[in-house]
Structures are given as structure tokens and as C-alpha cells.
Amino acid sequence: MLEIENLDFNYLGSAPLFENAKLCIRPNTFSIIIGPNGGGKTTLLNIIMGFLKPSKGTIRSSFKQIGYVPQAHKIDLEFPIRLIDHVRIGCIQKLTWWGGFDKKTDLFVQQILEKLDLWSIKDLRLKELSGGQLQRAQIAHALASNPDLLILDEPTSNIDPKAKKQILEILHSLKETVTILMVTHDLETLLPETDQVFLVSNAIEPVDKKTLCVHTAMGLYEHRLIQPRGE
Amino acid sequence: MLDIFSNPFVAMAAIASLLSSIASGIMGTYVVIKRIVFIAGSISHALLGGIGVCIYLYSLYPSPIFYPLNGALVSSLLAAGVIGWVYLKHKDREDTAIAAIWTIGMSVGIIFASITPGYNVELMNYLFGNILWASIREIKLLICLDVLLLLAVFRYRYLFLAISYNEKQARLNHVPVDRLYLILLALVAVTVVILIQAVGAILLIAFLCLPAAVAGKCTKSIDQMMAAGVGFCTLFSFIGILLSATWNIPLGATIALVCSTFYFILLLIKKEP
Numbered sequence: 001m002l003e004i005e006n007l008d009f010n011y012l013g014s015a016p017l018f019e020n021a022k023l024c025i026r027p028n029t030f031s032i033i034i035g036p037n038g039g040g041k042t043t044l045l046n047i048i049m050g051f052l053k054p055s056k057g058t059i060r061s062s063f064k065q066i067g068y069v070p071q072a073h074k075i076d077l078e079f080p081i082r083l084i085d086h087v088r089i090g091c092i093q094k095l096t097w098w099g100g101f102d103k104k105t106d107l108f109v110q111q112i113l114e115k116l117d118l119w120s121i122k123d124l125r126l127k128e129l130s131g132g133q134l135q136r137a138q139i140a141h142a143l144a145s146n147p148d149l150l151i152l153d154e155p156t157s158n159i160d161p162k163a164k165k166q167i168l169e170i171l172h173s174l175k176e177t178v179t180i181l182m183v184t185h186d187l188e189t190l191l192p193e194t195d196q197v198f199l200v201s202n203a204i205e206p207v208d209k210k211t212l213c214v215h216t217a218m219g220l221y222e223h224r225l226i227q228p229r230g231e
Numbered sequence: 232m233l234d235i236f237s238n239p240f241v242a243m244a245a246i247a248s249l250l251s252s253i254a255s256g257i258m259g260t261y262v263v264i265k266r267i268v269f270i271a272g273s274i275s276h277a278l279l280g281g282i283g284v285c286i287y288l289y290s291l292y293p294s295p296i297f298y299p300l301n302g303a304l305v306s307s308l309l310a311a312g313v314i315g316w317v318y319l320k321h322k323d324r325e326d327t328a329i330a331a332i333w334t335i336g337m338s339v340g341i342i343f344a345s346i347t348p349g350y351n352v353e354l355m356n357y358l359f360g361n362i363l364w365a366s367i368r369e370i371k372l373l374i375c376l377d378v379l380l381l382l383a384v385f386r387y388r389y390l391f392l393a394i395s396y397n398e399k400q401a402r403l404n405h406v407p408v409d410r411l412y413l414i415l416l417a418l419v420a421v422t423v424v425i426l427i428q429a430v431g432a433i434l435l436i437a438f439l440c441l442p443a444a445v446a447g448k449c450t451k452s453i454d455q456m457m458a459a460g461v462g463f464c465t466l467f468s469f470i471g472i473l474l475s476a477t478w479n480i481p482l483g484a485t486i487a488l489v490c491s492t493f494y495f496i497l498l499l500i501k502k503e504p
Binding site (some may be wrong): 067 | 264385386387388389390392393395396397399400401402403404405406412447451452453455456
């Protein structure tokens with residue numbers, strides 16, 4: 001369970017981004033965050049992960065390990081790392097005293113790569129992967145740490161529909177074991193599988209799933225996803 | 232042409248180059264992938280301050296405590312510590328702090344060298360180096376450095392990889408990012424101190440970034456990049472030695488130009504898709 005209450009946050013010298021905001025993520029749920037660019041989605045994720053400190057409010061979390069999949073454009077593709085090493089450093093907590101990994105961990109890495117259909121390309125560099133393979137590689141890295149909360153920042157942006165479908169299927173299959181919190185713009189694709197939806201637009205606003213379905217179909221939410229509240 | 236290696240000075244320079252290449256290939260890989268080339272540059276110039284102070288103090292109190300190498304080690308570790316602290320606590324000011332430390336080190340070095348009685352060439356030697364004059368003591372220090380780096384990299388290879396690739400993900404995986412970053416900077420500082428005696432501050436920067444950068448363009452992993460970095464660094468050094476001996480031009484500058492030329496040729500040949 002993740003509970004955020006009375007959250008205030010502002011960047012130095014800027015107007016408050018959140019005031020008295022609250023959020024509750026239940027275990028083994030699939031929650032999505034939607035909202036316009038600049039509305040505070042990534043800031044909220046950074047607060048949850050502990051990289052940003054709120055000026056006020058309480059954050060209570062029972063999650064012990066967080067897995068994080070950053071936005072695709074934030075991945076340094078020039079970094080010289082093979083896919084298999086990329087997943088290995090995800091399970092860095094299992095490092096042995098001599099600085100390597102034992103056979104059990106290697107097998108675990110192999111299982112993750114096979115599950116995400118990446119084993120056959122394990123020796124490729126990240127920059128040699130397609131958009132869909134790269135996103136699956138990021139998910140594999142995050143899963144290697146055995147997370148109980150998986151945070152994904154727009155994992156389906158800039159990839160083709162087939163790759164998008166494959167990633168969504170993987171995420172839905174994980175729901176039984178991992179709590180998922182995802183920032184996305186793909187409302188229509190995700191709504192049937194989603195437990196909770198939050199609209200983050202200079203505030204955190206829970207959105208009723210059924211209402212959102214109807215409103216999305218009618219195009220009523222489009223303006224909320226383009227312009228932050230109050231602008 | 233290879234006869235020149237029968238010259239004891241050239242042979243010594245070749246051995247020093249080979250040993251320097253091992254250290255440069257290993258640490259250069261981290262300098263390149265962690266994008267800390269300017270930090271290495273700043274440390275390599277900051278230690279001139281420590282050397283200048285020690286030269287001055289030695290002229291007043293001739294004691295082994297004030298050997299220039301001791302001053303270089305203290306000032307480089309101090310510079311690495313300050314840069315590391317600024318990076319971890321005030322990341323937005325990092326580039327300014329790097330430039331300030333670079334300038335402070337050089338200025339202190341020049342001021343103390345100027346007030347030291349007699350003509351002093353030692354500081355200039357550290358700045359420009361002279362690999363042809365590599366001594367047995369320097370060769371031994373280079374061997375110790377190579378052993379230290381090989382052991383450190385073997386133990387910390389995945390941890391250094393994790394903090395170099397993505398600090399945020401490393402922190403979520405409970406990796407002690409701050410401590411490892413400071414260890415990495417300390418290793419860079421020690422590498423700089425030992426290498427600078429043989430190759431000088433100018434060639435040192437070329438050694439620490441260009442061969443590894445060339446290697447990074449044609450390898451798939453960190454291990455391969457390090458091995459190729461050592462290979463390229465050795466190759467560039469030997470080409471530099473041959474050209475320098477043939478045309479009777481300064482060795483350090485020749486090696487630095489060979490490194491840079493290969494790097495830019497590779498940039499032109501290996502265009503990114």
C-alpha cells in the first residue's frame with residue numbers, strides 16, 4: 001500500500017505544483033496516471049521514489065522494492081552495455097562477495113529474458129534494439145530487482161502497435177505479483193485492465209474509470225490532457 | 232624503423248607507454264562512460280597546486296614529507312573529494328566547481344613555484360611530462376597502479392557499471408551510489424597522480440579519454456571497451472614513438488596528436504545510423 005496525504009510540492013522559485021494532494025495505491029492493482037505535459041506526472045513519480053522531497057505531507061509505503069522504467073528518451077543508447085548486462089545490473093543486490101553473479105542469479109536473469117522474449121538477442125547493445133525490444137529490456141531490468149511496485153513512465157510511447165500490445169500483455173500478466181503504477185497517454189488501450197486512474201494536472205484527481213471511458217470516447221478529456229489545470 | 236626501440240630511452244618510453252596504456256584503458260573507460268573527462272582534467276591540473284606547495288616547502292624544509300608526489304596525491308584526492316561533494320549535493324553547480332578547482336590548482340602551483348628560490352623546472356615537467364625520461368621508480372609505480380586498478384575493477388565492475396548507466400535505477404536497487412562515486416573519483420585521482428609523472432597533464436587527458444572513446448565506438452560491452460582501450464592506447468603510443476623518433480619532434484605532443492587524429496577519423500568513418 002502506498003498512501004500520500006496533504007502533499008505540497010513546488011520547485012524552487014516556482015508556483016506550487018501540488019497543494020494538499022493525496023493518492024492511494026493498493027497492492028496488486030494496475031493504476032495509471034494521465035495528464036498534460038508539465039502537469040507534474042514525472043514529478044509525482046520522483047516524489048514516490050524518494051528522489052524529490054515534498055515541502056509538506058506524509059508518504060507511507062509498504063513497498064520494499066521499487067522497479068522503475070524511465071521514459072525511452074532518457075535512456076542513453078550510446079552507453080556500451082549488452083542487454084544481458086543491463087538486466088544483470090538490475091539484480092545487483094544479488095552480487096556475490098567477489099563482485100560477480102552466481103549460477104542461480106544467471107538462471108534468474110535467463111528466465112526474465114526468456115519471459116520477455118529477449119533471450120535470443122541478449123548479446124546485442126541497447127542501441128541495436130528496436131523501440132519495442134528496448135522497452136521490454138527496461139522492464140526486464142526493473143523486474144530483475146524483484147520489485148513489489150513497478151513504476152513505468154510512458155512505456156508505450158513511440159513504439160509500433162504490435163510492440164505496444166506485447167508490452168501491455170506483459171504488464172497485465174505481472175499484475176498478480178507486482179503492483180503497477182504507470183504514466184501513459186494510451187487511455188483506450190489500457191482502460192479495460194485498469195483498477196485506478198489518476199489525473200495529474202497540478203493536482204492529483206482520482207477519475208472514475210467508467211466515466212473516463214465515456215468521456216474519452218466523446219473526446220471530453222482531451223483538453224485536460226493538453227493543458228495543465230489553471231492555465 | 233623498429234631499430235629505434237634498441238635505444239634505452241625509447242625502450243623505457245615504450246614500457247612506460249604500455250603500462251600507462253593499461254591504466255588509461257581501464258580508467259578511461261569509466262571516465263568516458265560516466266562523462267567525467269573534465270573532472271579528470273580538473274584533478275590533473277589541481278594537483279599542480281599540491282606539487283607547487285611541496286616544492287616550496289621542500290626548499291625550506293628538505294624532508295621526504297614534502298616530495299612533490301605526496302603533494303600531488305593529497306591535492307588530487309582533495310580535488311576529487313570536493314568535486315564529488317559538489318556533484319552529489321549541488322549537481323547544478325558541478326561544471327563551475329570543476330573549472331574553479333582546475334584554476335585554483337594551477338594558480339597555487341604557479342605562485343608557489345615562483346616564490347621558490349632558484350629556477351624550477353619540476354612543475355613544467357608535470358604539466359608537459361617527458362615519457363622518454365621515465366625512471367625505474369616510475370615504472371614500478373605504474374605496475375602498482377595497474378595491479379590496483381585491475382583488482383578494483385574486478386571487484387566493483389558491476390557496481391561501477393550500475394552507477395555509470397543510471398544512478399536513479401541504481402539508488403532504487405539500494406546501491407551505495409554516493410560512496411561508489413567517490414571511490415571512482417579517488418581511483419581517477421590516484422591514476423592521474425601516477426600517470427602524470429610519466430606522461431604529463433596534457434597527454435594524460437588524451438590518454439584518459441581518446442583511446443577509450445575510440446574503443447567505445449567499436450565494442451559491445453564495458454569489458455571489451457577496456458581491453459580495446461588498452462590496445463588502442465598502446466597502438467597510439469607506439470605510433471607516436473615511431474613518428475617522434477623519425478621526425479625528431481616532442482613525443483608527448485606527438486602521441487596526443489595521434490590519439491586525436493584516430494578519434495576524428497573514426498568519427499568520420501563510423502557514422503551513427
